Amino acid sequence: MEWDQAAAGFAAMGSEARLQVLRALVRAGNRGMTVSEIQEKTGIAPSTLAHHLKTMGDARLISQQKAGRSVINTAAFDHLNRLANFILSECCADVRPKAVNDD
Numbered sequence: 510m511e512w513d514q515a516a517a518g519f520a521a522m523g524s525e526a527r528l529q530v531l532r533a534l535v536r537a538g539n540r541g542m543t544v545s546e547i548q549e550k551t552g553i554a555p556s557t558l559a560h561h562l563k564t565m566g567d568a569r570l571i572s573q574q575k576a577g578r579s580v581i582n583t584a585a586f587d588h589l590n591r592l593a594n595f596i597l598s599e600c601c602a603d604v605r606p607k608a609v610n611d612d
Contacts, residue, residue, distance in 0.1 A: 510595045514569075518592045521568030526553055527561045534571060534584040541574075541583035 522528055533550045534542060542550070548558055562582060565571045569588045574581045 510591050515592060515595045517568045518570060518588065519596075521564050521570050524561070526551070526557065527565055529553070530558070530561055531565065531570060531584060534582055535586075535589075537584075539583060539586075541581040543579045543581060547582060 522531060529551045530547055530553070533547055537546075544555070544558060544562070547553070547562075548555060551558070553561065562571065562573070566573055569585055572583050572585050574583070
């Protein structure tokens with residue numbers, strides 16, 4: 510993952526409302542949720558929710574599929590895993606082993 514992609518993904522998660530939506534979608538799994546289901550779960554106003562969904566879609570945190578008159582929103586699990594791996598991939602890389610005599 511490139512730095513700009515990671516930055517865009519983390520920036521798109523940078524509000525409490527978007528984190529609430531993303532968490533609801535993660536909990537829903539691959540079934541996803543309609544906009545009205547997300548509204549019911551989060552209490553976010555429709556116009557505000559539309560803005561948040563667009564932001565998260567543009568950052569590839571979610572995918573949206575038309576199903577009849579509804580749009581099913583689903584967490585983009587592959588992309589979310591890549592973001593997690595990006596931030597955790599160098600965990601503890603700069604930690605030096607403790608020497609026997611270190612106290």
